Amino acid sequence: MNKEIAIIGSGFSSLSAACHLAKSGYKVSVFEKNSTVGGRCRQFVKDGFTFDMGPSWYWMPDIFDKFFAEFGKKTSDYYQLDKLSPAYKIFFEDDTITIGDCMDKICVEFERIEPGSSIPLKKFIKTAQENYDIAINKVVLKPGLSPLELITPETVTRLDQFFKTISSEVRKRFKNPKLISTLEFPVLFLGAKPNKTPSFYSFMNFADFGLGTWHPKGGMYQIVLAMESLAKSLGVIFFTESTVSKINVEDKSAKSIVVNGQTKYFDVVLSGADYHHSETLLDQTYRQYSEKYWSKKTFAPSSLLFYVGFDTKIKNVEHHNLFFDTNFEKHAQDIYDHPKWPSEPLFYANFPSETDLTMAPKGCEAGFFLIPIAPGLEDTEALREDYFNIILSRLELRIGQKVRNNIIFKESFCVNDFISEYNSYKGNAYGMANTLLQTAFLRPNLKSKKIDNLYFTGQLTVPGPGVPPALISGKLVADLINKHHN
Template sequence: MNTRIAIIGSGFSALSAACYLARDGYKVTIFEKNNTIGGRARQLKKDGFTFDIGPTWYWMPDVFERFFADFGKHPSDYYQLEKLSPAYSVYFAKDDFITIEDTLGKICETFEKEEPGSSQKLKKFIANAQHNYDVAIKDLVYRPGVSPFELMTPVTIKKLDQFFSTIKKDVRKEFKNERLAKILEFPVLFLGAKPDNTPSFYSFMNYADFGIGTFHPKKGMYEVVLAMEQLALSLGVHIKTGQSVDKINVEDNTVTSIRANGETIAFDGVLSGADYHHTETLLDQSYRQYSENYWKKKVFAPSSLLFYVAFDKKLINVNHHTLFFDVDFELHAKEIYDTPKWPTDPLFYASFPSLTDNSVAPEGQEAGIFLIPLAPGLEDTPELRALYFDKIIARFENLTSQTVKNNIIFKESFCVKDFIQDYNSYKGNAYGMANTLLQTAFLRPKLKSKKVNNLYFTGQLTVPGPGVPPSLISGKLVSELIKKHHTLINYESAI
């Protein structure tokens, strides 16, 4: 096969698609605007410290295993995976936190201590979440979002009520303890929406959390990117970095070429793993599927203010992943989704990978990643970044009973402007489009252009949605659509 496919971007979904297409005989070339691959999952290295710029949570290891198995490989062929024990901690006040351990049995014990009788409720809740996981992650998310009938199976018809109730309703009905409820509502934040706007069916995220657990790839999440790059190269994929695509050329409603760094290069098909909205701006107006008004009306996942901080000492009273829920969850959510503004008192998350992995910081020192969820599209200035760093570090010191501000060797930040500049991200969002009821499956932007032949999309603004595992799946789904389309064309040409 000599069919030439250009892929714009080199994030997880783009790399996934590249591997599948190359395996199936396509001539694949990746064009990445930045100087390193990985999209949002790039890496920062400085003075002996290593930080994952983007994703830091490794959930759903079975999805990674399924991806590599499609090529006769296993994650362990490329990187070393460690299950975190404990998985994470959640702070609610000074020296007051709940630690989530590495097995459901231990987590049940924790719940029972916090709220007598809650462990039995938790077991029932997670059993239902596991069933949803089996239905969703092993089946539904591997469907391309072409038709509403994809969701209509004997199992999902029985679960229709779970598409019209919400995570928050289900959790609050069973768990009266506010702290436990917040912990159970937390995983759906990875889907980019509030718990009261996320269908109950998405409780499968709770099974990913409590039932399967949280993992860490040795040397960081970027090792997964490097593994996929190694696989792609072995399959014959060409990867070009520092190549900014600024035009997709179309003739007779069919892709003919792209323009990268001023050079026009002919291709038989184009697949974009870049921001969907941005990709459509590379087309002449008449070939765009979705208007600006369409995008404005969509619910987007948050942006983030991130800090990458090097400390000259080891820290105490924290775990590899630590969440800080000591302020009003509802107010912060409102200031992200309902009345977008810089948060009054932000929840935040911190990761200290050097607690687990001594390869990411010099001996006796600590690498810290701090994240504040923000509404996309906010004003982003150095002064605001500095103000919010001071806010969360002061709280961090108080909550964990330690002083750290004078132990900072350096800090780097990443926020709305950077998401726009580095990833062409719509309004600087960090996670794509939220998985609300009206933005699920066939209701998301399509993998295949409705207006341009041989133009396809993949990644977090299309199906299945936000997150690293869904991105791997998105790449597989679009590769299958491309293969199906070309098989049909070849068949029609032959008759």
């Protein structure tokens, strides 16, 4: 066969698709505009410190296992994976909650906060596990072509869960606001407010409490290196610093792409770049979705990120830390309802050197901080500095340690960078939110409706945001291409 396929972008979905397509016999070329493969999963290394610039949570290890197993490989062939104990810590104004590495420990912690709460927790997680099995083995493996994909013998009995919300289900069972925030937190990975997310997505709670939080030694970029190595072994060719500026179409067929000013011809074109940006590479007549369409969609948040090298160890923290010491609902409103810079931001702090000594020099700490914000906000150095001071003061207050004078360096990344580095629509960080009206077949299509041999993959299409869904998205689109072009 040896048909030639061009893949635009080299994020997780593109890497997944490249491996599957090469295995099927296609000649695959991947074009990445930046200097390293991996899309948003990049690494920043400075003065002996190593930071994951994008994804930093390793959830759903079974999805990674399944991916590599399809090629006769195991994750352990490429990287060392450690289960974090505890998984993470949540800071509230007057207390902390530590999420252990198994349900027994988590139940003890829930009982400490709200006596009797472990009983509804076990029932909630049992349902979440059932949902996970259905979601991962049935629903997310569908290509999003028809509403009938959601109708399976398993989902028919729980259709109500697509019309109830996570928020209503959690609040029905738990009264303590700290426990409510803890259980509503995982769906933030899906990019929407808990009161707008179908309760079926409680499967994220099973991913959290049931499957645990893991860390690849050396950081999340090890997954990219593993997938790149696998792809190369299958014959995939990578071109970095290769910007695609145009997809040329003739007779409803994508004939070629323009890379760094040169025209290159292919039989099939697949874009794993931002979906909105990918369509701007086409002449207007071939675009499926208008600017009005995109502007009306609910996008997952953008982020203000900081990468900070400290010359001391940080006390009283874990590898992953959530600072929920301000109003959860208020910050959500500042992202989704009335988009503006948050007055009292929640934030996430990642200190990978707490468990992985390769991430920072001896006696030092690598600190990665993330504030979720609305996409499309004004982004200035002054605003970044103001917010860094806000979260650093809160960090110092909650951990009882002054660390401001221990900063060796800090770098930031925000809306403007998401746009310039990743061509991200409005500078979003996680793609399009998984709300009821943006689930499955209601998301942008994997296959162009206007061009016979043009396909899309990634977090704006099915299944949605997150690293494991991106791996699945790559497989789904590879299967579609095989079906139509093999």
